[in-house]
Amino acid sequence: MNTKIKWLREKLNGLNMQGMIVSNPVNVRYLTGINAEGVLLITRKENYYITDSRYLEEVKSILTIDDEIIVSNVVDINKYDYENFFSFCDNVGFEENYITYATYKKYMERYKANNLEETDGILEKQRMFKDEEEISLIQKACSITDNCFSHLLKFIKIGMTEKQIAYEIEKYFFENGTDGLSFETIVASGKNSSKPHAKTTDKKIEEGDPITIDFGCKYKGYCSDMTRTIFAGFVPEKIKPIYDLVLTNQLQTAKDMKEGMDIRTLFRNVDNDFKLHGYSLVHSLGHGVGLEIHEHPFINQKNDNSLKENMVITNEPGIYLPGEFGVRIEDTSLITKSGCINLTKSDKNYIVVG
């Protein structure tokens, strides 16, 4: 059996659950490598993956005998099969943060377990800890992102629109072996940069604009995430102190990030320093990155956990002056026992383009 499913079975055992219904396709992909629509049933004796005719061929081509997963076409599964999967089970886990209320009710009717039990994100929490293969895929996604950024520095010219730049990013990722964007690219210039979650517009880049570019790609399912704020033509004097303050905090956070570091403190350190200067940290300081662009752990003041080895998280402080401008600088970083390794490595000093 594959090691991730073995881990899950042991975990369920410890929670006094006799099985689990895994419905979230990201969790299914994490456990099995399968990238399809369907449901994974961890039952007492066997592991089943139920999908439909669209995916059967591909799913079977991905799995090996060592996976020990029985693949079925949903049209071949009848009422009694469903009832038998979890018969005599007291507690069967389900993903309460993924399945809808309507699906929950359907599962309650379909599977004859005594109780469907919430699993409190066990899989999402386990996904925080990346194994070697996952780290190397994220590394690859980050490296392509760095290369894309180098390309952009030559590409961007005053007079281009934000959308043209965003489109060039997509083209670059398309031509360089990725699965595409890990999220919708943000290119926000001038006043538009003052919105932390700006949408990319048809605004043209003007001399003196800061340009915040927040982007990333997927490589074999795994994401990268990087932001740089660069400048068109020259660096306006009024932006420099804000840029320096954001960068100082980004670098200090990178120094602080390592196994054992308290997450809330990490956030508060930046927020406090921003407040000392009359600003504040209006969004979270970062988030986990993996098969999804936003994963556990979330780096904010509500999180009372600490960082652990092999987490991959972003470090992205930002300051936003409504109607004026904003600065955000972000890396994707791997947590180790003794520190962190930035997987995105592009320059963070003032960069002037155009």
Next chain:
Amino acid sequence: MNTKIKWLREKLNGLNMQGMIVSNPVNVRYLTGINAEGVLLITRKENYYITDSRYLEEVKSILTIDDEIIVSNVVDINKYDYENFFSFCDNVGFEENYITYATYKKYMERYKANNLEETDGILEKQRMFKDEEEISLIQKACSITDNCFSHLLKFIKIGMTEKQIAYEIEKYFFENGTDGLSFETIVASGKNSSKPHAKTTDKKIEEGDPITIDFGCKYKGYCSDMTRTIFAGFVPEKIKPIYDLVLTNQLQTAKDMKEGMDIRTLFRNVDNDFKLHGYSLVHSLGHGVGLEIHEHPFINQKNDNSLKENMVITNEPGIYLPGEFGVRIEDTSLITKSGCINLTKSDKNYIVVG
């Protein structure tokens, strides 16, 4: 108050509900025009939209005083506000097909309604009937899709990869004023066309290949959907009878589609004719199109409703010979009292490219 919210209030009244929590952003957009993350509360006295700082500015710029929607920042809403929204309400509707089981439990704690009641897709069902403005937006999306297809016929050359063609489609939509793709483009050539839901690959187009192109864009939120199966170099004799059978059925379906037509019969007519020739209709015959690419009504044998005026649906029969080839032909069409109007209008006769 805007007419869609007024409609919803009357509908809720008839269902003996004193309010509704609208969480699905597509439904919120349908009712209000708001394209953001947040929750719309239809309470006894007022309509509230609760969002966060990222969207406040934009949301306020979209709404007018006539919308009669009070917009709040989520950080300003406390426990007692939540309790007061639905106090003294017996039944408050929620979207059981959208919100997760965990969110349902959170709502139960947060809102002090006596009962949260399933609404059985009232909004999704209302969205089946497009008003004039919605139709004109879908029309525009379809017209851009037709233009893109004309462009492709000049662009596609033998030796190009499927991905190159898919990418050209994306580029076209980007450069022609759309919001982007309405779904991931399918370009499936040669044997790849034998999968009804093929993924676009790096396979090169070869002489004699059928090429199934299934694509669409979004215009101001509204989708288009069209498929054509074209040929590289020449039309192979063995494909002609299949192509003709699919096209005959697509044209016949278009003739049958009008207000009052039984949906199940529409599906069965095609399936029966396919079976007479030794094939069958392995996927649904079509689906509604609007703010989402797949909406009600779903045109399959399980649907015992009939077509109504102002529905916009696809008409997409297909035949697939595993390991050999497939043919699918699809239009997006508007249902009227007396017939249907194809909103995608590209040629459906044999087309040879390359």
